[in-house]
Amino acid sequence: MKKTWHRLVAGAALLLALGVGGFYGYFQLVRAGVLRYNKYDRREKGELEVGSQAPALELKMYDGTPAKLAELWASKPVFLVFGSCT
Numbered sequence: 377m378k379k380t381w382h383r384l385v386a387g388a389a390l391l392l393a394l395g396v397g398g399f400y401g402y403f404q405l406v407r408a409g410v411l412r413y414n415k416y417d418r419r420e421k422g423e424l425e426v427g428s429q430a431p432a433l434e435l436k437m438y439d440g441t442p443a444k445l446a447e448l449w450a451s452k453p454v455f456l457v458f459g460s461c462t
Contacts, residue, residue: 430445431445432444432445432446433445435448
């Protein structure tokens with residue numbers, strides 16, 4: 377009886393260790409860019425890094441008038457949102 381109990385506990389511990397290791401390994405591969413997080417993830421590693429200067433962009437405002445990014449943040453902080461709200 378004790379031997380069966382020990383085998384059951386050892387098997388459960390091994391299964392848990394394999395599951396945690398696989399989960400950790402999967403997310404390390406996602407972080408490294410080897411695997412995509414999901415089928416909708418279309419991000420690519422770009423040249424911009426934290427703290428680097430933003431590129432000179434010309435954006436269209438809601439009313440359709442053009443605005444340069446450098447002009448927008450000259451007077452106040454700018455918050456840009458890219459994507460859809462569906």
